[in-house]
Amino acid sequence: MDLAYTPAEEAFRREARAWLAANVPAEPLPSLDTPEGFAAHREWERRLYDARLSVVTWPEEYGGRGASLAEWLIFEEEYYLAGAPGRVGQNGIFLLAPSLLEFGTEEQRRRHLPPMASGEEVWAQGWSEPEAGSDLAAVRSRAVRTDGGWLLSGQKTWSSRAAYAHWLFGLFRTDPESARHHGLTYFLVPLDAPGVTVRGIRQLDGEPGFAEVFFDEVFVPDDQVLGGVGEGWRVAMSTTGSERGLTLRSPGRFMAAADRLVSLARRIGDLGEAERLEVARAWMNADAYRLFTFQTLTRVRDGATIGPESSINKVFWSEMDLHLHETALRLLGPRAELTGAAPDAVAGGRWLDGFLFALSGPIYGGTNEIQRNIIAERVLGMPREPRPAKESQ
């Protein structure tokens, strides 16, 4: 065990810190779920990309710098400590990209990765359907063979960022006879294709952060299939592994929030014992998450792959984030309800925004109930619960 960073890692930290200090916008950008905010965030992604800091671990030919996972962690720490904007490209960068790198053809990678990294093309994730939430294998949207490609029909819903995004990745049933996770194919679909209709759905904060997407015989060519016809479930599982596992939620983000919470508590001063202990708990959890990530990263470097244990991670960070924000709101007392528009809002209302977002953590990426089932069955090896009759596995 050696927790010290190498001189090269320290040098990278200094470089990242200096660049962020010079470039992070002084005023927070507007919400990325508004048209102005979306545009401003894409500009920010472009600046990151030009500095080769958008996707540090990617190979250079796709716009990265081939950095190690330790360097990624360092970058994320500096990024969030500098108060840099949320990543509008995160669905593509953290969820689709690992699958593209693993299952994509060379043409697909060259076509999609650089514009994804630069913010030129923002991606939405199209898993959920009205009748397929936790039971993702129940997807009904279908793809029918046609000359040189496929015709997609059906409906996706709760798709983050899809109100403004350019592309969507999602699962469609290519074998009409198939049931559940068989006969599904993973497609890459431009959202401006004829036959696509997008309708924004307002979230708790009032902005259209979700969309439902309707497909009416939308043509996609063969080269927009990722990982082979009928292989969709396998490819999608690798995507959800990235979502729950390592890359989507870096410790940097929670550490920065926990440090801000401690500063808030110090500024308020004179807290009761209960509040003091909750602040300490929130900070310890963020620190524990960071150490857990060090451990995961070391295991990955030693050759391990992240499997169903990623669900342990997901349950922990989602509950930690919610507890942290609940604690902040409790410290703020009556000012907790003020939105960023209120003259008396503390920190531009960011604690309230953070709380509203944290509330979704135990729901998206597979609810925590589903994660607990996975932990029990696939990590601990407990007996499976009865599954729908048609399922075979």
Next chain:
Amino acid sequence: MRFGLTAEQRQFGTVAAELLAKPDTDRWAALTDLGVPAVLVPEEHGGLGGDEIDLLPVLEEAGRAALPDPLVESLVATRLLTALGGSLATEWLPQIASGESLVLFADGPYLPHADRAALILTERNGTLCTATPGAPQPSTDPARRLYSTTAITPVTAPSPNTTEPGTSRPPADAAPMTATAPGAAESGAFRPSAGGASGAADVRSLLVEARDRGAALTAVYLVGVARRMIDMAVEYTRERTQFGRPVGSFQAVKHHLANALVAVEFARPPAYRAAYSLARGSRTASRDASMAKAMASEAALQTARAALQVHGAIGYTLEYDLHHWLRRAWTLSTAWGTPTHHHRQVASLLLDSEEPLERLP
């Protein structure tokens, strides 16, 4: 940056686990033969010159095996003697390394297995003292074989200020419960060696560190205790059927154990980090130790509760082994400072300061 153990360290744990799993053996003697007590003893005193990180797997396995022996107390005493130097160190460290003598550090008024110790070190009012075992104190965990400590004799000068806030001294539960032996203050003044602790303030900080070390190593132990309870519960709920199905297929049962696993898996890295910080003398060692102990204690208590619940009535009997681990979780979660004590400690180190927060590395 590497947050993991070496192959040798893991191997050490595997061998220890095998020894601990053997039925009808003297498990303490087996660990001694393996060289566990010698790990922290410097080479010049006949030891292996290792550190706390080398012991992580052994401590966790000791927890998994619910080993009741005073492993943590002896490791803390070893480090304390090493840091003190002088005649106490020269006399006792070789005997610890060879397994000839058991030397313990007592945190608080009661000490497990005190009757077996050749030397007991403890603290009274900021002073390092030796003690002798007093009356047995039956514990809810009989295997701990608890004794009060008595005949407290200082071996260092008292330090001027012993009640400074923010030190690791546990509150009330560490207050002396037995009268100091008459005339003890004048006897046997400790004379430090060159390179050893040189004054009352140094000794006091060594005592604080001893408590931090006890808390950190106990945290690792508790992770092992808790992890084993989860395994036992999984095994039981796979076998036990009700309503024509294994009870482990019911979600309410699964979710109890999944929640316990999340708590335990996130308590381990802080416990390992605390041992690392103590081994390296890191500036944040005290905060790291308190964080580790608070999180491991809470994870172990939550797991004990879940494991008992999913075992149903059989878990509530002495006819089934679970109770050994339950008791170890209860007693060790309060030993070396309760979860609340350590939680407060972290709160105080974070909040009662204007300094920027330090995170290492």
